[in-house]
Amino acid sequence: MADKIHQIIETFKQMCLVDKIDQLFVMLKQLVLACVPEALHPLVSGMLSVVLVLSVFPGVFAIITVIERKGLGRIQNRYGPNRVGIPFTKIRLCGFGQFIPDGIKSLTKEDIVPYAADKIVHYLAPVVMLIPVLLSYAVLPFGKNMTVADFDAGLLFFFAVGGAVELSVFMAGWSSHNKYSLLGASRAIAQMISYEIPLILSAVTVVMVVGSLKLVDIVAHQNVYSYGIAHWFVFTPWGLVGCILFFIASLAESNRCPFDLPEAESELIAGYFTEYSGFKFALFFLAEYLGMFAIIGLGVTLFLGGWTSPVSFLTWIPSYLWFMGKVIAIVFVFIWIRGTLPRLRMDQLMNLAWKFMLPLALINVVVAGIWHFMGQLGHEQLRWLVCAVIIFGSYVVLGRGLMRHQKLGKRTYRFAE
């Protein structure tokens, strides 16, 4: 045992400073593992990773809720939370203490279960929602050598556990015995099924080009630099389209504005979790945000290079910081979209998914195939032109087809002028 610890410390000492910071957590984990007997290794290794995921991402969730409220406040020309700081002092922290009283409030609120509700299903729904979301973090590569469980079919695992979220939405909506909840649930399921198809099809392009469902391999494939710029998939024609389609679909999958019909406050009160209060509501809220981070993390891994840096002279920044930075940047874009775009109507939502995104995703799959085989045949420059022309052409045709019967005129303002 002492030999092992000594060996790990020696390897750590031989690394350069950049690697030392980058591999700090990996080495710490190996150090702890060296201290426990061999039989307990899988258990302790799993526990360490799970504890890290369970402490980091809910923490990020807490900060993001404050940032979201402040950001929306700024967009809507008001202040947002700016009071709560450290108690009994005058330090305000710009309102970033807000999530602590929010959490205490939801913990101590009365848990109201409707009389007519199906008690067991009503109780289980938030749990069934949160657990698959947490499971989906297992396959994401958070940094170099930092993956909880590196499955051979990691991408498939991510989408498979995501399917349970729809089921929990149904459970919540049905068990509440409330018309609004049921309506919200049926809207949510219809929307999630529709947008899951472009989501998966846009991810399939990456699998086709890399030739592996393993997320670590996908990141490794993008960790190549030419002229100092990384080979991220977003920098290719099919990757750009796939990335945009993926993030639009992930907006819909995580029920974010402009696709927040399932929980539209002004129409359905809160959709499927209308009848939830106290900590169960907080669990739904947590699961929704964690699901959003997970799916953004997957998008970052697939198209934005995961933990790699965009330019070769910035590789000294630790890999986990790159990953978290990218995820938070995309979350910021999502908040920005929420503050900017109005909610879609149900028919517009379905039209966008089935008449525009699905055909474009299918064409994109074909384009990725063309890209792959032209690369094999040696047409390195020509394939850029061919792929870009096909994608641009189909985008124009599909967009015009979708807009043909819309009769859109110039926008008129009735009250704002």
Place this chain on the structure above:
Amino acid sequence: MSLPFIIIAFVTLFAAAAAMSLRNLVHCALALVVALAGLAALYLQLDAEFVGFAQILVYVGAVAILIVFAILLTRSGDSPNQAVLTPGWGWGIFISMFVFTALGWAVLNSGVLRAQGAAGSSAAPAATVKDIGKALMEQYVLPLEVIGLLLTAAMIGAVIIALKEPSQIDNSGRKS
């Protein structure tokens, strides 16, 4: 038999029994989901990663959603006042016994099992996702295409059933 297998098998069987015997249709559907997830866990325990995940993706993610969606759209979900055992239960037991025997016979006499017995090893051959994809695209491409055609035909049939007939549109006075 290991402890995980016993636990998973017990949960699966219990959920399957619940799916048959519960009164409320939605509860039955949810119990069926648990049984399907238990099957997926069994596949995973046998190191069949791809089949396990595909089972979750297809059955828990799609088929179960389809079932609950159908229940959601067709009835309010109130429990019916029927007996748990329908009159035809004797036939049901007979048919299920027959299917079980046929499947069991097929599994016990399969070529894979015999080849393994000849080789004298009990370890299952390790198959990666890549191997499965290669086999589907090269060796078994014809069955795959036939299944694809069948599913497409089924889908077109469903669309045709769901389409409103022209006379109905005239009667209701609006286009669908």
